[in-house]
C-alpha cells in the first residue's frame with residue numbers, strides 16, 4: 520500500500536511490522552474469539568514518533584488503534600477498520616517514584632502488577648488490581664478506568680490519576696492536568712481521557728497518586744447453599760458498619776470450571792456438593808485487633824444469612840491460592856465453552872435481583888450463566904455459555920435479545936451495561952439501552968473536537984449511523 524511506503528519515509532523502518540504472524544498476534548484480544556487484522560503493527564519508542572505517526576494518519580485518514588496488552592474484554596484494541604495497530608509495549612519504564620509526595624510517573628506500557636510491586640517495595644500502595652494485573656498495561660487501565668477487587672474500598676483507576684501525557688490525533692502533545700492532589704483549573708481533561716477507550720488520544724505517560732501500604736489483611740471464604748443468601752449478605756455487611764477491602768462472589772459453576780481446567784482446587788470435601796455460592800471477603804488495615812473485630816461483624820451478617828461455613832486463609836500461600844482461583848475464572852470459563860462476557864453493574868442492594876433475573880432469562884432463552892465478580896460494587900461478570908444453543912440462536916437475534924433484556928434489567932435496578940470492561944466493539948449496539956440521543960450528540964461532538972478526521976480507534980463505543 521502506498522501509505523505504508525510514505526510512512527516509512529518519516530519514521531524508522533524498524534518500528535513497522537508487516538509479517539503475517541505478527542499481524543495475527545495483534546488481530547485479536549481476550550474478547551471472545553474475534554479477529555480483525557491491522558494492515559501494519561507499529562511499536563514506537565518515543566512520544567515524538569507517536570506524534571509524527573498520528574499527524575500523518577490524520578492527514579491521510581489512516582485508522583490507528585492504540586493497543587496495550589490486549590487483555591481487553593470488549594474488543595477495544597481490535598483494529599476493525601484495518602490501518603495501524605499502535606502497540607505501546609515499548610513504553611515500559613517506571614520513570615519516578617516520588618516518596619515525599621506519594622506519587623509516581625510511569626510510561627503507559629508498564630504492566631499493572633510490575634508497578635504495584637515496585638511501589639510496594641517502597642512501602643507505598645497502588646490499589647487498582649484487575650484480575651489481569653499480571654499482564655495488562657496501565658495505559659489500558661486508563662482507557663477503561665479498570666477496577667478489580669480492591670476497587671470496593673479504594674476506587675478504580677480514575678481515582679489515582681493526577682496527570683496524563685497524551686498525543687492527540689492531530690499530533691499535538693499535551694499534559695492534561697497538574698501533578699497536584701487538587702486542581703480546579705478549567706475542564707477536567709484528565710478525567711475525560713480516562714475511560715475514553717483510546718478514541719480521543721494516545722496516553723504516553725501517567726502521574727499516579729499513591730497511598731501508604733496497609734500493614735495487614737485477613738481473607739475469608741464464606742460458603743452458601745443458596746446464591747440468594749450470598750447476594751443478600753453483601754449489602755448487609757455494609758449496613759452493619761463494615762467496609763471490606765474486597766467482597767467477591769463466585770458461583771459454584773465458576774469454581775467447578777476453574778477446578779476442572781486449571782488444576783487449582785478449593786479442596787472442598789464431598790459434603791460440600793450442596794454449596795452453590797462463595798463469598799471471598801478481605802479486610803485490610805494497620806490494626807490487627809480492629810481487623811478481627813471487623814471479621815466478627817461480618818461473620819454475624821453471614822450467619823444471619825445462612826452461611827454454612829466460613830474458612831480463614833491462614834497463610835500467604837492460602838490467600839494467594841484463593842485469589843488465583845478467583846482470578847482465573849474468566850479464562851477457565853473461556854476454555855470450557857464458547858462464551859460471551861457481560862459486565863453488568865447495579866446498585867449493590869439490587870444484586871440478588873440481578874442474579875435471579877439473569878437465571879430466569881437463562882431458563883427462558885436456553886443458556887447457562889456463570890455469575891461472579893465484584894459483588895461489593897454491585898458489579899457482576901455474567902458469562903453466558905453457548906452450551907447446546909444452535910449457532911443460529913447464538914449468533915442471531917435470539918441471544919442478542921436475551922443480552923438486551925439483561926441490560927434492561929440492569930437499568931431497572933439502577934445500573935448500567937459496563938462497570939469496568941468498557942463498551943469497545945461488542946457492547947456498542949446496547950448503548951441505546953442506557954444512553955439518550957443527547958449523550959451520543961455530546962460524545963460525538965467531543966470526539967470530533969479531539970479527532971476531526973475520525974482516525975483514532977474508529978467504530979468503537981457507539982454505532983456509526
Ligand SMILES: Cc1cc2nc3c(=O)[nH]c(=O)nc-3n(C[C@H](O)[C@H](O)[C@H](O)COP(=O)(O)OP(=O)(O)OC[C@H]3O[C@@H](n4cnc5c(N)ncnc54)[C@H](O)[C@@H]3O)c2cc1C
Pocket residue numbers: 548549584585586587588589590591592594595596607627648649650651654655656657658659660661662663664665666667668716717718720721722723846849850939940943976
Ligand atoms: C483474565 C482477565 C481478567 C480481567 N479482570 C479484570 C478486572 O478485574 N477488572 C477490570 O477492570 N478489567 C479486567 N479485565 C479486562 C482488561 O484486563 C482491562 O480492561 C485492562 O485494563 C486492559 O488493558 P490492556 O493493556 O490489555 O488494554 P488493551 O486490551 O490492549 O486495550 C484496551 C483499550 O485501551 C486502549 N488503549 C490501550 N492502551 C492505550 C493507550 N496508551 N492510550 C490510549 N488508549 C489505549 C485500546 O485502544 C483499547 O480500547 C480482565 C481481563 C482478563 C483477560
